[in-house]
Amino acid sequence: MKRSDRLVSLMNYFWENPREHTALPVFSERYGAAKSSVSEDLDIIDRVMRHEGIGYLQTLPGASGGVRFIPEFSQENSKVFIRELCDMLEDPERILPGGYLYMSDMLGNPKMVSRIGRVLASTFADEQIDVVVTVATKGIPLAYAVASVLNVPVVIVRRDPRVTEGSSVSINYVSGSSRKIQTMVLPKRSLQEGANVCIIDDFMKAGGTINGMISLLNEFNANVSAVGVLAEADDEEDERVVDKYKSLVKITNVDGKNQQITVAPGNALD
Numbered sequence: 073m074k075r076s077d078r079l080v081s082l083m084n085y086f087w088e089n090p091r092e093h094t095a096l097p098v099f100s101e102r103y104g105a106a107k108s109s110v111s112e113d114l115d116i117i118d119r120v121m122r123h124e125g126i127g128y129l130q131t132l133p134g135a136s137g138g139v140r141f142i143p144e145f146s147q148e149n150s151k152v153f154i155r156e157l158c159d160m161l162e163d164p165e166r167i168l169p170g171g172y173l174y175m176s177d178m179l180g181n182p183k184m185v186s187r188i189g190r191v192l193a194s195t196f197a198d199e200q201i202d203v204v205v206t207v208a209t210k211g212i213p214l215a216y217a218v219a220s221v222l223n224v225p226v227v228i229v230r231r232d233p234r235v236t237e238g239s240s241v242s243i244n245y246v247s248g249s250s251r252k253i254q255t256m257v258l259p260k261r262s263l264q265e266g267a268n269v270c271i272i273d274d275f276m277k278a279g280g281t282i283n284g285m286i287s288l289l290n291e292f293n294a295n296v297s298a299v300g301v302l303a304e305a306d307d308e309e310d311e312r313v314v315d316k317y318k319s320l321v322k323i324t325n326v327d328g329k330n331q332q333i334t335v336a337p338g339n340a341l342d
Contacts, residue, residue, distance in 0.1 A: 078103050078113055086117070086129070086141035091223045095138035114139055125149045143221050144194040145187075147341060153187055154337045157321050161303070164331035172275070173323065173333065175303070179213050179274060188302060188320065189217025192272065195318045195340050196222070196298040202267045203227055205289065207256065207281055214302060215272040222270070227262045229285055231255060237262070241291045245284030256284055263292045270298040277305045279314030286314075304338060 073081070082099070099110045118129040125146025129139050145153070157178075166173040178184050192214070201222055206215035207229040219226045233240045237259040244255050263269075271285055286296055299317040306324045319338030326333055 073103050073105070075109075075113065078105065079116060082113055082117055087143075089223070090127075090141050090143045090221060093132060093138055093140045098138075142197065143190060144197055145191045150191050150194065150341055151337075153191060154320050154340070157188075158335040158337065161321060161323070161335045162333045164333060167326060167328050167331065167333065169328075173303070173326065175274065176210070179210055185213045185217045186220075188214060189219075190221050191320060191340065192300040192302075192318070193218045193221035195300065196270055199270070199297045200268050201270045201297055203263065204270045204272055205229060205263075205285060206272045207231075207285060210275075211273040214274055218270065218272050218300065224270075227258070229256050229258050229288060231257070233257045233259075241288065243284065243288050243291065245280065245287060247278075247280040254284070256288055258288055258292070263289075263294060265293045267292070267294045268297045269294045270300065271296060272300050274302045275305070276301045276303070276314070276317070276319070279312050279317075282317070283313045300340075301338075303335075 081103070096107050096110055099105070100107050103110070105113075114129055121127050121129065121141075125144075125148060127141060127143040130142050132138050132140065160178065161173055161175070166175070168174055201224055203225050204215045204219040204222065205227045206212055208231065212226075212228060215226050215228075232255070233242065238261055240257040240259045242255055242257040244253050246252070247254055269289055271282055273282060276282060282299060282301075289296060299314065301317060301319045303321045303323055304317075304319040306322050318340045320340050322336050322338045324334045324336055
């Protein structure tokens, strides 16, 4: 195989297998190339990835060493994309009753969701994460986008149990914004005890839903390593019940009367 063909194939391999450790002999056998040639190929790919701000190749030394692709959005690319999100969300036609914004079009756009997932996942690049957890329903696309980059499974917390999922653990929690008692459940087989979890949600107001998920995960002795949301509401009337989280955008003002929305970058890049 020519080097140009090999480079394309390697790029596709890394893109399909993020964070997966692969020994160099695997590539040598796959392409019928010497280790020195493969090493040169990897140097080229790593240089291009870093230049484009899409990630890098991490070399693992030792007898069982090899390489793995760490997908990341650079700070510069992330800032540009988050600014685009702010501009999109400031469209006054998105205003809904109760101070919420219509975001279903964004969450239904595969390209948009993929980019959101890459930016969120980049903020957790240094964390050891075993599984991404979200609550049904709007957070599901984001959870899968983040999990795809982290190369981990997704677990979905639901409002009521399903017969097809076996026995479940359920808790009651207080919604941070409405102050209502609600229920969420998680099948016993869905999560291993002691797992490192990343919680993903589309919107956070006071944080009651996320706090409920944290309480539910405590029943599995899980470690919540990270919490990420697409948008948070900056509402002084609602006391925030979640402290440690990362958000891409912050909705600071929704004026339905004057049809004005103010959206600023969140704390994801802080």
